[in-house]
Amino acid sequence: MEGLPGSLCLPQISRKRVRPIQFTLVLFAVFSYTFTYLLWRNTATETLPINSEAIIAQCRALHLTPGPPDDFGSRTQSDRFAEGTKPTLIRNATIWTGLDEGNEVIHGDILIDKGLIKKLGLVDLRSYAGVEVLDAAGAWVSPGLIDLHSHIGVASLPVLNGAADTNSYHGPILPWLASLNGLNTHDDSYRLAVAGGVSTANVLPGSGNAIGGQAFVIKLRPTAERSSSAMLLEPPFSLNGTYIDPFRRPRWRQIKHACGEYPSLAYSGTRMDTQWAFRQAYSTARKLKEKQDHYCAKALSGAWKGLGDFPEDLQWEALVDVLRGRVKVHIHCLEAVDIDAMVRLTNEFKFSIAAFHHAHEAYLVPDLIKKVYGAHVPAVALFATSARFTREAYRGSEFAPRILADNGLDVVMKSDHPVLNTRHLMYEAQRAHYFGLPANLALASVTSTPAKVLGQDHRIGRITEGYDADIVVWDSHPLSLGATPRQVFIDGIAQLDKPYTSVKPKSAQHTPTTPNFDKEIADAIKYEGLPPLEPETAKADVVVFTNVSSIFVKNPTTRRVDEVFKCNAHGVVVVVEKGRIVCYGTYATCQNAVPRLDALHIDLEGGSIFPGLVSFGSSLGLTHIFREASTNDGIVFAPPNMKGPGIMDRTIVKAADETGVTSAVVAPFTGGFYAGAAVRGFVSGLSTVFSTVAAHKLADGAIIQETAALHVMLSLSWSSPSLSTQLAALRGLLLGEGEGDLARRFGDVVAGKIPLVVHAESADVIASLLALKKEVEEVKGSIIRLTLAGATEAHLLAREIGKAGVGVIVMQRPFPTTWEQKRILPGPPLAQSSAITVLVQYNVTVGIMVGDPPCEAQNTRFDMTWAELESNGIFQKATSLELVSTNLEILLGVTSRNSNTDLVATKGGFGFEGKVIAIISSRRGFVHLV
Ligand SMILES: *[C@@H]1O[C@H](CO)[C@@H](O)[C@H](O)[C@H]1NC(C)=O
Ligand SMILES: *[C@@H]1O[C@H](CO)[C@@H](O)[C@H](O)[C@H]1NC(C)=O
Ligand SMILES: *[C@@H]1O[C@H](CO)[C@@H](O)[C@H](O)[C@H]1NC(C)=O
Numbered sequence: 001m002e003g004l005p006g007s008l009c010l011p012q013i014s015r016k017r018v019r020p021i022q023f024t025l026v027l028f029a030v031f032s033y034t035f036t037y038l039l040w041r042n043t044a045t046e047t048l049p050i051n052s053e054a055i056i057a058q059c060r061a062l063h064l065t066p067g068p069p070d071d072f073g074s075r076t077q078s079d080r081f082a083e084g085t086k087p088t089l090i091r092n093a094t095i096w097t098g099l100d101e102g103n104e105v106i107h108g109d110i111l112i113d114k115g116l117i118k119k120l121g122l123v124d125l126r127s128y129a130g131v132e133v134l135d136a137a138g139a140w141v142s143p144g145l146i147d148l149h150s151h152i153g154v155a156s157l158p159v160l161n162g163a164a165d166t167n168s169y170h171g172p173i174l175p176w177l178a179s180l181n182g183l184n185t186h187d188d189s190y191r192l193a194v195a196g197g198v199s200t201a202n203v204l205p206g207s208g209n210a211i212g213g214q215a216f217v218i219k220l221r222p223t224a225e226r227s228s229s230a231m232l233l234e235p236p237f238s239l240n241g242t243y244i245d246p247f248r249r250p251r252w253r254q255i256k257h258a259c260g261e262y263p264s265l266a267y268s269g270t271r272m273d274t275q276w277a278f279r280q281a282y283s284t285a286r287k288l289k290e291k292q293d294h295y296c297a298k299a300l301s302g303a304w305k306g307l308g309d310f311p312e313d314l315q316w317e318a319l320v321d322v323l324r325g326r327v328k329v330h331i332h333c334l335e336a337v338d339i340d341a342m343v344r345l346t347n348e349f350k351f352s353i354a355a356f357h358h359a360h361e362a363y364l365v366p367d368l369i370k371k372v373y374g375a376h377v378p379a380v381a382l383f384a385t386s387a388r389f390t391r392e393a394y395r396g397s398e399f400a401p402r403i404l405a406d407n408g409l410d411v412v413m414k415s416d417h418p419v420l421n422t423r424h425l426m427y428e429a430q431r432a433h434y435f436g437l438p439a440n441l442a443l444a445s446v447t448s449t450p451a452k453v454l455g456q457d458h459r460i461g462r463i464t465e466g467y468d469a470d471i472v473v474w475d476s477h478p479l480s481l482g483a484t485p486r487q488v489f490i491d492g493i494a495q496l497d498k499p500y501t502s503v504k505p506k507s508a509q510h511t512p513t514t515p516n517f518d519k520e521i522a523d524a525i526k527y528e529g530l531p532p533l534e535p536e537t538a539k540a541d542v543v544v545f546t547n548v549s550s551i552f553v554k555n556p557t558t559r560r561v562d563e564v565f566k567c568n569a570h571g572v573v574v575v576v577e578k579g580r581i582v583c584y585g586t587y588a589t590c591q592n593a594v595p596r597l598d599a600l601h602i603d604l605e606g607g608s609i610f611p612g613l614v615s616f617g618s619s620l621g622l623t624h625i626f627r628e629a630s631t632n633d634g635i636v637f638a639p640p641n642m643k644g645p646g647i648m649d650r651t652i653v654k655a656a657d658e659t660g661v662t663s664a665v666v667a668p669f670t671g672g673f674y675a676g677a678a679v680r681g682f683v684s685g686l687s688t689v690f691s692t693v694a695a696h697k698l699a700d701g702a703i704i705q706e707t708a709a710l711h712v713m714l715s716l717s718w719s720s721p722s723l724s725t726q727l728a729a730l731r732g733l734l735l736g737e738g739e740g741d742l743a744r745r746f747g748d749v750v751a752g753k754i755p756l757v758v759h760a761e762s763a764d765v766i767a768s769l770l771a772l773k774k775e776v777e778e779v780k781g782s783i784i785r786l787t788l789a790g791a792t793e794a795h796l797l798a799r800e801i802g803k804a805g806v807g808v809i810v811m812q813r814p815f816p817t818t819w820e821q822k823r824i825l826p827g828p829p830l831a832q833s834s835a836i837t838v839l840v841q842y843n844v845t846v847g848i849m850v851g852d853p854p855c856e857a858q859n860t861r862f863d864m865t866w867a868e869l870e871s872n873g874i875f876q877k878a879t880s881l882e883l884v885s886t887n888l889e890i891l892l893g894v895t896s897r898n899s900n901t902d903l904v905a906t907k908g909g910f911g912f913e914g915k916v917i918a919i920i921s922s923r924r925g926f927v928h929l930v
């Protein structure tokens with residue numbers, strides 16, 4: 001036109017005077033267009049936008065509910081099938097299918113092919129070629145386990161700053177974030193999780209935000225593609241941001257919410273701030289949803305005029321989907337006050353909640369949970385025994401799963417990996433069962449129930465034809481202590497190359513017969529999680545235990561545990577007078593010891609009497625509520641602190657003694673995993689031995705031994721001096737370079753008067769310590785009693801440690817939390833032996849420690865029994881008792897004179913059949929009834 005190209009012409013034209021002829025033409029055009037338009041409107045057909053069909057489809061799709069396509073049940077191959085995987089027949093299995101509310105068990109074969117369970121029952125292989133056969137020989141088989149609450153991959157192990165992808169701190173409301181974006185494919189945990197039978201995990205963002213972001217369901221096996229996306233199970237179609245077929249039923253999405261302490265702490269706010277943040281966010285989402293609905297109402301009725309584009313906003317689309325009922329909302333919410341606020345929020349904005357996670361107070365308010373908006377009552381996802389570590393968890397109860405189930409709520413057990421090791425997810429279900437959750441629901445709590453909560457129960461969580469071939473073949477009943485997979489299939493692929501198995505006792509092939517906890521359950525509700533703790537003392541001077549199947553006592557000379565009586569069919573009676581065993585044998589033999597009146601008879605039903613257990617490793621006794629500063633002894637800073645423990649919390653200590661732990665050795669707290677980037681004291685101080693049965697520190701017999709051992713911590717960390725500096729300092733102190741009290745205490749160590757307990761993890765540090773010990777001993781001409789605590793990599797130097805006469809205290813179940821703990825010996829099914837077994841075989845004196853939070857002390861009896869089961873017959877019962885009694889005392893410097901002489905009486909066995917019912921205390925001269 002004016003010699004100017006393209007769009008640059010336009011402004012110039014507009015500045016020109018318009019000539020009349022042109023004006024007329026334009027006027028005509030406008031007029032005729034309007035006329036045609038009106039005519040068209042009158043015939044009820046408005047001008048359709050070019051993409052009207054797409055818009056209509058999009059609008060119609062808003063009403064589709066998520067789930068599998070209608071023909072999903074007739075699929076012949078899994079979308080996750082890996083080409084080249086051979087069909088497998090699992091022959092002669094005892095199959096817990098997950099059907100009939102978890103009550104169905106069938107005996108037969110399972111044929112898996114194309115990533116699916118093809119056939120159950122008696123399978124005729126004639127039409128199949130090249131089938132691998134696994135003879136289960138009657139073994140228990142369950143669906144692959146599903147961890148509803150995991151941070152696997154986003155909080156990768158070992159913990160490194162470069163892999164902290166759980167919490168974003170860019171604001172309390174972040175629904176637009178996706179955990180998938182942080183999903184590391186090299187987490188050491190995947191292999192361990194699979195070895196525990198876990199096939200699927202819901203990977204959640206952290207709880208530092210009110211809305212932390214979207215969660216993703218993954219399968220844990222390695223994939224050929226090696227990508228994060230290849231791990232996903234049924235990801236939402238919107239994941240790629242490409243065209244979404246509006247005629248396909250959408251898939252379920254998952255999102256993380258949190259309320260209570262965590263978002264408050266992260267944003268220096270309060271519960272009030274968090275709830276307002278939620279309301280603001282949901283109000284924004286609701287406005288957008290209403291705009292969309294309004295838009296679609298017009299589009300679907302053909303009122304296209306001025307309609308414009310479909311209202312969308314990438315930041316809020318996920319929450320709009322929540323309001324449309326297409327997202328499973330997982331909310332970390334512990335206390336009644338928080339659950340109440342969420343109930344109101346869901347009713348205000350009309351959305352439902354899939355599950356309350358960590359809901360420690362849910363069992364106190366089951367009816368409140370039922371008031372959440374929508375037809376679906378949220379499930380409650382819990383830990384078995386990890387409670388009381390924050391105010392929010394303080395009223396937590398191990399009976400919560402049972403109480404919730406009694407109230408008709410769905411119960412899920414979860415790991416919160418890496419808070420607990422997802423590998424032992426089944427252990428959570430086992431203990432929920434121990435504390436009263438019926439077996440069918442306990443098994444469902446880690447399989448079919450989480451599958452339902454995730455909206456994936458059309459393909460995982462059960463063993464039934466057409467489901468994904470995620471299957472665990474167990475070496476014993478999955479609810480029995482120490483149950484270990486013999487093989488794990490995910491998508492039909494066997495995950496264990498060369499599984500190691502240990503032989504389990506016959507009794508482990510049945511559902512454990514758990515004790516009766518009816519009174520404890522009623523008390524948990526009555527006292528809102530804080531039942532009274534005053535110990536009850538038997539009034540009679542003489543207590544007769546009948547039907548006792550075994551008695552173990554400490555031998556003060558050898559400092560070993562002796563089995564003084566081997567069980568026979570009828571058991572024996574044990575007569576206790578003023579806290580001392582005065583007779584054991586048949587009733588006739590002990591008749592003289594029993595007064596005719598006034599004796600209390602207690603039937604142990606085949607149970608045992610054994611030495612009170614010792615707890616070490618947690619801050620038991622130094623803390624009331626682990627993460628509340630005002631209830632803690634505090635962290636020891638670099639300068640040496642030579643004080644014993646200051647406070648003792650009855651609640652937690654009592655929880656320990658009810659499970660057979662009657663004394664504890666505690667050293668001042670030096671930080672650790674829970675403390676985050678804690679300041680680690682180098683010399684942490686002197687440990688003290690105290691009784692968990694005493695009412696307070698000044699009670700008679702409360703402090704068993706004021707000074708037991710000197711504790712030192714050596715670790716790689718930016719926040720402490722270099723390891724070589726730490727070792728040099730230790731060398732100096734041992735060679736007499738200290739001053740004052742410090743020098744005196746190290747003098748005691750060099751003179752062999754008290755042990756030096758060094759908390760060290762890596763084999764490299766341990767090697768340096770062994771060399772240092774030798775050097776100092778040569779210079780000083782004495783023998784140092786060295787104990788290694790933590791010592792996750794000690795098995796690598798078992799021979800050298802044994803030769804050096806050094807003792808080791810380890811966790812029963814190793815976990816590669818930090819870099820220095822990376823080289824764990826995982827035990828069966830990944831390795832022939834556990835670290836404990838290997839060390840014992842090299843004649844190392846071994847003790848078992850627990851970690852924080854301190855409530856873990858109550859699992860000591862299970863740890864000991866588990867260690868014995870893993871030893872594959874190498875340990876006797878007495879050996880495993882030594883691991884948590886005499887060995888710990890020797891290694892921690894408890895003198896023979898101060899050795900705890902309390903005995904514990906249990907009803908039933910040592911594992912999940914047993915219950916501690918009495919503490920026999922010769923020191924205090926009475927029997928204390930638990
Ligand atoms: C299944 O295994 C058990 C235990 O080994 C065995 O007694 C039984 O005979 C087996 N049944 C079949 C059908 O092979
Ligand atoms: C994302 O894109 C890839 C590659 O085109 C495709 O294979 C995959 O199915 C898509 N995923 C989803 C969830 O749509
Ligand atoms: C001992 O207890 C076991 C287990 O409860 C029981 O089967 C047995 O009958 C009891 N024996 C006696 C003599 O009471």
Ligand SMILES: *[C@@H]1O[C@H](CO)[C@@H](O)[C@H](O)[C@H]1NC(C)=O
Nearest residue numbers: 799802803840841842843844
């Ligand atoms: C452990 O001690 C026993 C008994 O003293 C001895 O026979 C055995 O050789 C020792 N084992 C090792 C690995 O040192």
